[in-house]
Amino acid sequence: MGRTRGFDEATVLHTVRDQFWDTGYEGTSTYDLMDATGLGKGSIYKAFGNKRELYLRIFADYCDDIVGQVQQAVGSRQVDGPDATSGSPLRRLEQYVVSLANAFAAESPHRGCFLSKATADLAGADEAVAERARDAFDRIAGILGAAICDAQRANEIDPAADPRTLGYLLLSVIRGIDCIAKAGVDPSTLSDTARAAITLLPRPTT
Template sequence: MRVFSDYCRDLVAQAREQLQGGPKAALPSPMARLEYYLVSLALAFAGESPHRGCFLTKVTVDRAGEDEEVAQTARRAFDDLAGVLAGAIRDAQDAGEVADHVDSSALGYLLLSVIRGIDSIAKADVDATTLEQAARSAVALIPRAEPPRAEV
């Protein structure tokens, strides 16, 4: 459990580091960071040989139904990951990239579901191009903010 808990904590910390902006952010646009994050995960899952997948996904599938402590740890990790993704959506809303009416929490869980799905299908040796397109398509479905109208 200690190894699983540490893994989950590190996974959330890595997501937060990659998705949060700041003066040292490699990509200044929240949407660009979000797309880069999803695509990099898709390519990492595709590039594994053998396709082991994410430890969080594997342990959740294998043990959460039988072990309450595993289920709680996984749930906390999923909530935290979805929260980090929701934070990236809120950052994009603040930057005028995503429509204000979007429910960032719901979208955070949707993107988390896409990531977990990509992880799962990568194990079946789905090609990297398909996984990358799935990640990019998920980002493309996010409702964008209306561009500001020119003053007349």
């Protein structure tokens, strides 16, 4: 009968993710992970593999989490009662993009999104990271594109527009806001930019 682990795996993975998030892959040593988690090197390797395997594990988990958050925020849903705002697909998109801009602006320190950080740090050199990042971006853009389709059916966006392209357009705006927020750009500028991105989506011509 195997020995029960003397630690909570979810807590350890969360701690490891924050360590990589704060100091990056190259800036994080195995000894840093040992200090952060309180585990020995052998325990870390036995439970999670080497440093790269552990990084890929927490990055994949993070990507799944963020995709789920986007789905929850802008995915299609039925709204009962007087909540017309939530019932508007375009309004859902605006609320989501503006809320992210506000969240990025309010961070202290500004560390942004781990998906953006991992992509910038490693995707150019590590195909496994690049593949996971591409998959996450495709899924997020797909969810945004589905919300665009909902807005087209609601006659809020030009039905001739390509939902996938507009989904990637909004994704690019979000990633850009994430980046410039780290430089301390004024919060009102970030939220105004988010609203402008929604305003610029093509409206029906008739």
